[in-house]
Amino acid sequence: MSVRRLSWRTIVVLVGSVGSTWLSTSAFGQGAGADEAAVTIDGEYGYGLPPDVSVHGHEIDRLINVLHLFGFITLVGWTAFMGFCLVRYRQRPGRGATYKPRIKPVHIYFVVFIAVFELILDIGFSNPVLATAKQKLPTEKDRPIHVRVMAEQFAWNFRYAGPDGRFGRVGPQHVDQVMNPFGVDPDDPNGEDDIVSGELHAAVGRPVLCQLSSKDVIHSFSIPVMRVKQDVIPGMRIPMWFEAASPGTYEIACAQLCGNNHYTMKALLVIHDSEQAYEEWLASKAASELDDEEFDEDEFED
Amino acid sequence: MSADVLPYTVKPHPITGLYSGKFGMWLFLASEVMLFGAFFSSYILLKFSAPSEGAAAWPTHDERHLSWVVAGANTLVLIISSVTMVMAWLSLKGNNLAKGRLFLGVTAALASLFLAFKIFLEYIPHWHEGYTTSHSVFFGLYYTMTGLHGLHVIGGILVMVYFIGPGSKLWRSDPEYYTNRIECTGLYWHFVDLVWIVLFPTLYLMN
Amino acid sequence: MSNEADHHLGFWRKYVFSTDHKVIGIQYTITSLVFLLFGFSLLMLMRWQLAYPGREIPILGKFLSESIAPGGVMLPEFYNSLGAMHGTIMVFLGVVPLGVGGFGNYFMPLQIGAPDMAFPKLNMLSYWVYAVGGLIMMTGFFVPGGAANSGWTAYPPLADIATLGQTVWLIGMVFLITSSLFGSVNFIVTIVHLRARGLTMFRLPFFVWAQFVTAFLLLLAMPPLEAAGILQLLDRVAGTSFFMPEGLVISGVHQVGAGGGSPILWQHLFWFLGHPEVYVLLLPAMGIVAEVIPANTRKPLFGYKSIVYSVLFLGFMSFIVWAHHMFLTGMGTTMSTFFATTTMIISLPSVVILTALALSLYKGAIRLTVPMLFALAFLPMLGIGGLTGLPLGLPASDIYLHDTYYVIGHFHYVVAPGIVFGLFAGIYHWYPKVTGRKMNETLGRIHFVLSFVFMNMVFMPMFFQGMAGVSRRLYDQTVYTHGSAVQDLTVLSSWGAWCLGLAQIPFILNFFLSIWKGKAVDANPWQATTLEWAAPSPPPHGNFVTQPVVHRGPYEYSVPDRSDDFFPQHALAES
Structure with a gap:
């Protein structure tokens, strides 16, 4: 069960660095403070859109x-018009309502305006953005x-x-929750040097093309600072891409209810400031995998 | 009771040309179309989204091991029952309660025969051969759709038995009302028949 | 019309298993109000965890069982149960039964001058199936694992592998769907067949039109959900895998089974109902507002025919917009564009209706009665709900806002300050018809002002949270940096919710005390024109003393050259 798996990870993590993420995975609702102590998330966050x-x-x-x-x-x-009516046309003694008053067709202009505006938004604004994101x-x-x-x-x-x-x-029959979360076929030579990480690393200047899939239920892969989000649906492989403009460490969230601990389903996105730095990370990651270590010390030094 | 004073329970409404019960039945059938339509849509969607090979692939016609013989016989049974249903209504229109009840009884008997064929010649053998609901999506849908249709058949039988038995008292007080009710039962029954006529080729014949 | 025999009905036949549409309407109203209050209480509980994650729930925490809230701190599974059940109860057991079952049952036959519904027994059955469905839903709280906790949308595969509560939920849903099916058939036949003489379709009050379209939506949109519910039920109990694809690895265990299902299928079936359901919620409330506004502006509704055509168009269009809930499921851009376009189109009839309602104020003689206050608040609140729907209906901005608090804010603005205010307007407006007494004005005004302030306090912060990127359905949003940054908004929203709960106390007091203490009024206290006011208050069995005959449209207020400022539909013209 999920609880067992989480405690497995807890042990692995504890060996590597002193309990930095322990609270976030085992104690309900206490996670935030402990996590932030270990990792600094870049950017200013407030009431508006995030960076x-x-x-x-x-x-x-x-x-x-x-x-x-708009x-x-x-x-x-709208409210001004209502307010005006409420003040101007309150019932007073000696003045009744006008039966079917004649009015200029402003309401028709209004509806036509809305229709045209929505059309412009749909075709002019939404569609190009959608095409960039999806196609x-x-x-x-x-x-x-x-x-x-x-x-x-x-x-x-x-x-x-x-x-x-x-x-x-990959195949579901090869899945081992700790050693082989993807279920990479051990007999496939292509898979031998595959690098598996709990963090998404990328570099400024290179687009990231993700192929999303899910093992169990529907999740949603959301990176608010990249303005991307895509449902991850079991049985499907869905592509999604983004390109970072500036380096830093950011959060990846799950946006679709996926079970009891949905709220803990967070990962880090690390954008390196140069391609070289990214390649170095990749190399160190590969080296540590060859050392047959379950965890990587670098992972916790960010 | 207020029902007694409600207009158009027996006489047709001048605009719709239907008495309330018949109008209600048509509306009910419209929603039934949506219900079975949703199942058929699901069938199509699942069939076309199924992988082309492997354990989850959609079974071909031969892999289904569904005999069109029993199902064909059942189709015939249902079509005949639709005819006897009309006969029952016509007999009542012709002011003959005894004959009407007889035909209703025949219809109910044919419906029971359909169920018996379905259960003893199809469901039970299939289940024992391992074609259970969890065998594949196709068999899941097969049991769901025919099962739901079967429930409709059972519902129809219950209604017919009611109108042969205690429900027929209405004939003495208001024969036209009783006849209308049988007409509505008939509409329902034809619909159940129709669903089967779509189910039969979908599940048994098409590849 | 009333029959002598009716006076000899026993208690059970008269008040419990009654076939009288008015008794059934009252039963629906009371039951759904209780469910609304209950659903709201669940929310107040949730808001504690959201505002103060991991802290012991005050007072109540001690009474909750250890299995759901050890030490008074709720577990995520309990939080998810509360969320799922709050949504389900509010939508399927609260608002729809109140708007359709309660108001529709009681006032639609009165407004068309009918003695009862076309199928009185079916009507009774509809209520009892609903009541049983509601009870079954409630038993979910007592089964192992707690009530359904996969969200009110119950997306599989999560719902397929969820605890027993989900099965209970599905069985409850099948009952509720069956109930609304019975109801909708009855409504349509009644409206078409039992109108009073002279009451042509274009003389129908807008409320009746709203119920008519609602009934069609229920009739045709509910069955696909029923189908989906049956399929999910079988996935859970009969080992099928309609919504489970091949090769799932759940909690590390490879699911060796048939597979081959599609999780997306559920979403299609669910939202095929889901979107018409929005209008099922909305239209009765809109109908009420369209009754209250002319009566309190003393002038006809602006653009009656355009509103009617709009609502018909709205009903039709609501069947082809469903996939705008699914822009992120990886559908192609062509599909997205199609559904975005239909979504933009469906917004237009709503704009027409809202504009017409607002323009009805122009050159009126506005009385600020309590129902009018609620009806007036309905307009801008629904406006906010509608306008914030735009960024969600456009696939590009939806990429960012989908599944965030922005969505929660959007649909709650439609449902809570929008629809619920419309329903409150209906209660204050029609209370004198049902009881013969008016509700207290002062308490009503207090209720309105407090509700208005606190409703906005609850839901306005959600837009900012959503813009900040906070996902919905999070047990603890402070896990995320962008969530911690707006945690103070969550606290504000929670306090708003608790105060909103307190603000309902004047209403509850008013509702019960007015039965005995309210000011006794005659049959037509608002001096309104529609037929329900022609019947005595409360209407007797069979409704009308003399069967009314209709001579004119529904909203003939302030007709020139008349001494009264209202001209009832059934009144004979002055010679």
Whole structure:
């Protein structure tokens, strides 16, 4: 069961670094403080949109801002009209209502305006952004970082192809929750150098192309600072991509209720400031895997 | 009772041309269409999203081991029962309660025969051969859809038995009302028949 | 019309197993109000965990069982149960039965001048199936593992592998769906067949139109959910795998079974109901507001025909927008664009209706009665709900806002300050018809002002939380940095919820005390025009003393050259 698996991880983590994430996985609701002590999340967070560190996120922000500006103006106008009516046309002795007053067709203009506005938003704003997000997947020319993302209750696993650039075959029958969370086929030579990590690492200037899949239930892969989110559905492999504009450490969240500990299903996204730094991380990760260690000390030094 | 004073329980409404019961039955059937429609849509969606090979692949016609002979016989039984249902209604229209009840009885008997075939010649042998609900999505749907249809058949039988027995007292006070009720039962029964006529090729014949 | 025999009915036949639409309407109203209060209490409990994660629940915590809240601190599974049951109760056991079962049952036949519903026994059956369904839902709290905890949307595979409570939930849903099926058939036949003489379709009050469209939505949208419920039930109890794909590894265990199902199928079936369901919730409340506004502005509803055509169009369109709940399931951009476009189109009839209702205020003689206050608040609140629907209906902005608190804020603005205010307006408006007494104005105004303030205090912060990127259904959002940053908003929202609970006390007092202490009024205290006011208060069995005949449209207020400022539908013209 999930509880057992979590305690397994707890033991592994405890050996490596002194209990940095212990609270977040074992004590309900006490996680936040302990986690933040170990890892500093970059960026200023507040009531508005979180920082946008992606190359394309500003398009979504712009759409959201336009919509809210429009909504705010409409609502203010609407309320002002109602307020005016309430003050001006309160029932007073000696003055009745007007039966079917003649009015200028402002309401028709209003509805037509809304229709046109929505059409413009849909075709002019939403569709291009959607096309960028869903269809313009990075090609090999863009030198994307290929990552396989495997969601499970309640963790994210990330897999890199390793030096050979090929991912090993996977099968559910090979899954071992601790040693082989992806279920990489041990007989497939492509899989031997695959690098599995609990954090997503990438570099500024290189798009990240994730292939999302889930072991058990529906999850949703959400990186607020990258303005991306995609449901992860068991039985399907869904591509998703983003490109970071500035380095730092950020959070990845699960946005779809996936079970009791849904709220703990968090992972870190580390954006290295150069390709070189990313490659170094990858190399050290690969080396530590070859050492046949279950954990990697670097992982906890960020 | 207020029901007695409600208009259009027996006489048709001038605009819809239906008495309330018949109108209600048509509406009910509309929702039944949506219910079975949802199952058929699910069938199509699951069939086309199934992997092309492996354990979860959709079984081909031969892999289903469903005999069209029994099902075909059952189709015939249901079609005949639809005819006897109409005969029952026509007899009542012709003011003959005894004959109407007889045909209702025949319809109910045919419906029971359908169920007996279904259970003893199909469900039980299939289950013992290992084609259970958990065998595959196809068999899951097969049991679900035919089972739901079977429940509708049972419902129909219960209604018919009621109208042959205690329900027929209504004939003495208001024969037209009674006849209308049989007509509504008939509408329902034709629908149940129709569902089977779509189920039969979907599950047994199509590849 | 009333029959001598009716006076000899025993207690059980008269008040419990009654076939009188008015008794059934009252039964529905009381039951659904109790469920609303209960569903709201669940929410107040949840809000504690959200505001003060990991702290012991004050007072109540001591009474909760160790298995759900050890030491008074609720467990995530209990939190998820509360969330799922809150949604289910509010939607399926609270708002719909109140709007359709309660108001629809009581006032629709009165407004069309009918002695009763077309199928009185079916009506009774509908109520009792609903009541049993509700009870079954409640038993979920007592089974091992607690009540359903996979969200009110019950997405598989999570719901497929959830604890026993989910099975109970599914059985309860099948009952509720059956109940609304009976109800909807009855409503449609009644509206078409039992209208009073002279009451043509275009003389129907808008409330009746709203019920008519609602009934069609229930009739045609509920069966797919029933199908989905049956399939999920079989997945859980009969070993099928309709919603389970091949090769699942659940808690480290490879599921060796047939597989081959599709988790997306459930979402299609669920949202095929889910979206029409929004209008099932909304339309009765909108209908009530459309009754209250003309009566309190003393002038006809602006653009009656355009509203009616809009609501018909709305009903039709609501069947082809469902997948806008599923933009992130990996559907193609063509599909996304199609559903985004239909979503933009369906917003237009709502805009037309809201605009017409607001324009009805223009050049009126507005009385700020309690029902009018609620009806007036309904308009901008629903406006906020609608406008915040736009960013969710456009797939691009939905990428960011999907499954965040923004969604919660959006649909709660539609349902809580919107629809629930409409239903409150209905209670204050029609209370004199049911009891013969008015509810207390002062208590009503207190109830309104407090509810208005606290409703906004609960739901406005959610938009900011959502914008900050906080996912919904989190047991503890402070796990995330962006969640901790807006935790103070959560606290504000929670306090709003608890105060909102307190704000209902004047209403509850008013509701019960007015039965005996309220000001006794005549049959038509609001001087309204529609037919229900032609019947005595409370209406006797059979409703009308003399069967009314209708001569004109529903909202003939302030007709020029008349001494009264209202011209009832059944009144003969002055010669």
